Amino acid sequence: MAELKPGARFQSTVCTTQVIVVKGDGDAELTCGGAAMVATGTAEISGKPAPDAAEGTLLGKRYTNADATVELLATKGGEGSIAVSGTPLSVAEPKTLPASD
Amino acid sequence: MNLMMLLEMAAEGLGDRVAVGSLEGGLTYSELYDQAQAAAERFQAADGERVVLCDESSPAVPISLFGAAAAGMPYVPLNYRLPDEDLQALAQRSAPGVAITDDLGAVRLADAQGIETMTRREFLEDLHRDGVPSAVTERPADPEEIAVLLYTSGTTGAPKTAVLRHRHLVSYILGAVEFMGAAPDEATIVSVPPYHVAGVAAMLSSVYAGRRIVQLPSFDPDLWIDTVETEQVTHAMVVPTMLARIVEALDARGSEPMLGLRALSYGGGRMPLPVITRALELFPITSFVNAYGLTETSSTIAVLGPDDHRLAQYSEEPAEQRRLASTGRPLPGVELSIRDEAGEEVPVGETGEIFVRGEQVSGEYLEAASPLVDGWFPTRDGGFIDEAGYLFVQGRNDDVIIRGGENMSPGEIEDVLLTHPAVKEAAAIGVADEQWGEKVVAVIVLADEAAAPGAGVDESEIQELVRRRLRSSRVPAHVVVVDELPYNDTGKLLRRVLRSQHSHLGDPDG
Structure with missing residues (x-):
């Protein structure tokens, strides 16, 4: 179980993916490439993403669940895809704000 | 999340793209990241708690901003244009720390206790000498840490120290900027000084968006126009006085409309309507953005977007036209x-x-x-x-004029004053009045033609103009012609100074 609180950082154990929690609340079953994600810097990468969880994660994209209670920002991309409780997260719509500074 | 993470992501995703400077010879995101890491080591080795920057814009600005973040030290940019005494007082308040400055600044800051100064040249050369750093890997991750301290401009009193924590600035960037959202050919010209919140925000948002930063050491309208062309600049952010001077310079050149600039954002003060109206003509296909924000809010909190600007320009609906005055x-x-x-x-x-x-x-x-x-x-x-x-x-x-219980916004009166062909700059202030509490005084700078000997403008003509366009309560009791209005160096009108300069026009006990 991972505690999803804003600012918490997690890494995949099967690919290079790393994320930071933008929005989240409480414990969740957070996986990448089918394997549980762990606090960044606490594990070596070994093995490969499971075939059904290898869509990939893209650097800088924000990933959310269907009811938008969880939002993760990918700070490093990788081959595995991220899921919460077995349900893959989807890429949030890009912002359309004009540049202001 | 620490600010350095923003740069780390850019280095990861866009390593070879130029981050700062010209397309030829500029710093790439990877190089900027390496130099910020090297700077962090240098800062941590110094005997201080803060990283002070007292200098014009240069690559040392983003390097020390991100370097300070990586070192877990607050970044404190100072206004180098302040008089010696004021600058030294702020440096003293920033101690203990290490300061990056120019040659003159090193002399001016020499007496500040607890400040170790190094010149920009020494600082940048050191980073190169050390080569690729062993890296400060254990970056402070506490978002509660202070990222930036900014001294307020003190237009209404002694400067205060505004505190921006990593979480404030990161929230702003993640909320407002799409990572790598800039096209590869985009470049933004930064002409606001480093000690302005917009100067800080410009570094962060440009890096996160992947938009190349082109810096002007300090603002000059002709240099700005030329740099936009030679550096293939696509984006810009200016304060109102800068835009007024750019418009003036373009009109003086009589040049063709500027078509290369895709987006022009302005903020940091009230934009006079005549200036923005003329700018929309001189930049006919540029996307205009009006941004409203404060130091204390990590920069922008509201924006008027490009479509609203063009709608206001071409609309015949008063409500839509009026939006040009909106943020x-x-x-x-x-x-x-x-x-x-x-x-x-x-x-x-x-x-x-x-x-x-x-x-x-x-x-x-x-x-x-x-x-x-x-x-x-x-x-x-x-x-x-x-x-x-x-x-x-x-x-x-604090600037609202209250006459007979009626609150009057100076800007409304100033916009009308500026429509007079003889008026180049205008300020409306309130001075004491026995009967009404306050009365309006218009302080104006004449346009060049009107300032010529024998020319000039009648007080009654100005008063009549305001009477015709606004209510009679807004008609200035006095119209004072001056050579220049007092501004601070980011173009904020110093109304406090103006009020004291003209307080003699008021009633002594009013």
Whole structure:
């Protein structure tokens, strides 16, 4: 179980993916490439993403669940895809704000 | 999340793209990241707690901003244009720390206790000498840490130290900027000084968006125009006085409309309508963005976008035309509330004080307890929100002229004064009046033709213009012609100075 609180950082154990929690609340079953994600810097990468969880994660994209209670920002991309409780997260719509500074 | 993470992501995703400088010879995101890491080591080795920057714009600005973040030290940019005494006082307040400065600054800061100075040249050369750093890998991850300390411009008193924590600035960037959202050929010209919140925000948002930064050491309208062309600049952010001088310079050149600039954002003060109207003509296909924000809110909190600008330019609907004077709608995640003196929210369309709430809002000063109540920050700016949710800012509450119980916004009067062909710059202030509490004084700078010997302008003509366009209560009791108005160096009119200069026009006990 991972505690999803804003600012918490997690890494995949099967690919290079790393994320930071933008929005989240409480414990969740957070996986990448089918394997549980762990606090960044606490594990070596070994093995490969499971075939059904290898869509990939893209650097800088924000990933959310269907009811938008969880939002993760990918700070490093990788081959595995991220899921919460077995349900893959989807890429949030890009912002359309004009540049202001 | 630490600010350095923003740069780390850019280095990861866009390593070879130029981050700062010219396409030939500029620093790439990877190089900027390496140099910021090297700077962090240098800062940590110094005997200090803060990283002070007292210098014009140069690559040392983003290097020391991100380097300070990586070292876990607050970044404190100082206004090098201040008189010696004021600058030294601020340096002293920033101690103990290490300061990056120019040759003259090293002399000016020599007496500041607890400040170790190094020149920009020494600083940058050291980073190269050390080569690729062993890296400060254990970066402080506490988002509560202070990222930036900014001294307020002190237009109404002694400067205060505004506190921006990593979480405020990161919230702003994640909420407002799409990572790698810039096309590969985009470049932004930064002409606001490093010690202005917009100068800080420009570094962060450009890096996160992947937009190349082109810096002007300091602002000059002709240099700005030439640099936009030679450096293939696509984006710009200016304060109103800069845009006024750019418009003036373009008109003086009589050049063709500028077509290369894709987006021009302005903010940091009230934009005179005649300036923005002319700018829309001189930049006919540029996307204009009006941004409203404060130091205490990590920069922008509301924007008026490109479509609203062009709609206002071409519309015949008064409500849409009027939006050119608006600062648009709040960013996602930012809430606005207009309140009366009792702190109660006022109905739509009514004027009050602007309150703001959101994760990017700090409102904190080192010298005072937090003014936030339930997260709401009182901006001390007056304004109203129209039916469609557009915010109109009417200036500092302290600047409102109150005549016979009627609150008058100086900007409204100034816009009318500026429509007179003989008037180049205008300010409306209130001075004491026995009968009405305050009366309006117009202080104007004449346009070049009108300033010629034998030319000039009649007081009665100016008064008549205001009477015709606005209510009679707004007609200036006096019209004073001066050679120049007092501005601070980011173009903010120093109304406090102006009021004291012209207080003799008021009644002694009024």
